[in-house]
Amino acid sequence: MTGHEYIRRLAGDRRVSRDPRQHWPELERIPQDWSLNVWVRVVSAFTSYGAEHRRLRNMIAPSFTPRRTEALRPRVQEIVDGLITSLETADPGEPVDLRAEFAYIIPNEVICELFGVPADMRAWTRRVMDAVLNTGASPQEARAAYAEMWACMRALADVKRVRPGDDMTTELIAARDGDFAFDEDQLISTLVLMIGAGSETAVNLIAKAVHALITRPDQLALVREGKASWDDVIEETLRVEGPIMHMPLRYAVEDIDLDGVRIRRGEPIILAFGAAGRDPALHGEDADAFDLTRTEREHLAFGYGVHFCLGAPLARMEAAVALPALFERFPDIRPASGVEGPVPQASFIANGHRSLPVHLKPVA
Numbered sequence: 001m002t003g004h005e006y007i008r009r010l011a012g013d014r015r016v017s018r019d020p021r022q023h024w025p026e027l028e029r030i031p032q033d034w035s036l037n038v039w040v041r042v043v044s045a046f047t048s049y050g051a052e053h054r055r056l057r058n059m060i061a062p063s064f065t066p067r068r069t070e071a072l073r074p075r076v077q078e079i080v081d082g083l084i085t086s087l088e089t090a091d092p093g094e095p096v097d098l099r100a101e102f103a104y105i106i107p108n109e110v111i112c113e114l115f116g117v118p119a120d121m122r123a124w125t126r127r128v129m130d131a132v133l134n135t136g137a138s139p140q141e142a143r144a145a146y147a148e149m150w151a152c153m154r155a156l157a158d159v160k161r162v163r164p165g166d167d168m169t170t171e172l173i174a175a176r177d178g179d180f181a182f183d184e185d186q187l188i189s190t191l192v193l194m195i196g197a198g199s200e201t202a203v204n205l206i207a208k209a210v211h212a213l214i215t216r217p218d219q220l221a222l223v224r225e226g227k228a229s230w231d232d233v234i235e236e237t238l239r240v241e242g243p244i245m246h247m248p249l250r251y252a253v254e255d256i257d258l259d260g261v262r263i264r265r266g267e268p269i270i271l272a273f274g275a276a277g278r279d280p281a282l283h284g285e286d287a288d289a290f291d292l293t294r295t296e297r298e299h300l301a302f303g304y305g306v307h308f309c310l311g312a313p314l315a316r317m318e319a320a321v322a323l324p325a326l327f328e329r330f331p332d333i334r335p336a337s338g339v340e341g342p343v344p345q346a347s348f349i350a351n352g353h354r355s356l357p358v359h360l361k362p363v364a
């Protein structure tokens, strides 16, 4: 489903569930080495329905309000400033991978700090979360990635039980070990959801925004001349290059007839949130064009309805700190990936590049 209105209506429809245990009879036939297992078999807010969804979402939502997010801004600024200082030492003749050395690190550091991931577990955490997005994994790779992700998040919970801290993992454990009816699988699944969502998504927002600006100097000029704001850049990137392209999976709770399409009870549904922003019915024939002068830039990059992204304020804030700081310090960034452009990530869920090679400064 790729049209804006269609996606919006299905995402907001009570006859559509995210809980496979209740609403997808095929689940029991799905092998343990399916590459989407982690998206389907975890038991968190992300894969629940109705009252259970509200309960699990309410567990985490208070930590991600716009006010709590705003309080993180100085720390995000510090991380960004530190990265820019180290980028300054790059040899102007050598390309720098801005995805790996800038865009990737910011959300990862922030979410690891929020969840108190110890420094010596961060590389492992990053590796397991990266693997989750590899929808082209072989059955063996998928099985191993699922097991390793589970082991990694369980190890994090074990560490925090022994050494609690001022972090969200400790808060979730306190709820689990207290009187909140939250079982161990839900605890581990919630860690997967939050650390995965927090680390893998805003990376592509930042990297795609940089790529859009360095490949369209006319658009960058609009920002420099004050004719477009950084918020315009962020929203236009979300519209044209939604960092989550497809979000697996939803299931029809009953037969649904929508615009001449019949979805039968129990059938799986996949919504292309990332495509909605390019719908010509809403944005006209030039919907694909990155254009900061648009007045209308509605998108569904953060989803719609009861599962609307809890991290939207955080992702927007991270990009709003990272982008101006980067372009202020390196006004001459230019692509270094040749005419083909950077290679897409091997994922139909994430919409990103594997790397973003650039030259930060003019060569003397």
Ligand code: HEM
Binding pocket: 011, 045, 046, 047, 057, 111, 193, 194, 197, 198, 199, 201, 202, 205, 242, 243, 244, 247, 273, 300, 301, 302, 303, 304, 306, 307, 308, 309, 310, 311, 312, 314, 315
């Ligand atoms: C640019 C960055 C991001 C994008 C594009 C994005 C996109 C999305 C989308 C499309 C959904 C809806 C899923 C659905 O309805 O099927 C979602 C849900 C969610 N996102 Fe994000 N996300 C981003 C960043 C974040 C961050 C930084 C966090 C947390 C730290 C986060 C946490 C969540 C959670 C917890 C949900 C599930 C909410 C629920 O099921 O009730 N996201 N996100």
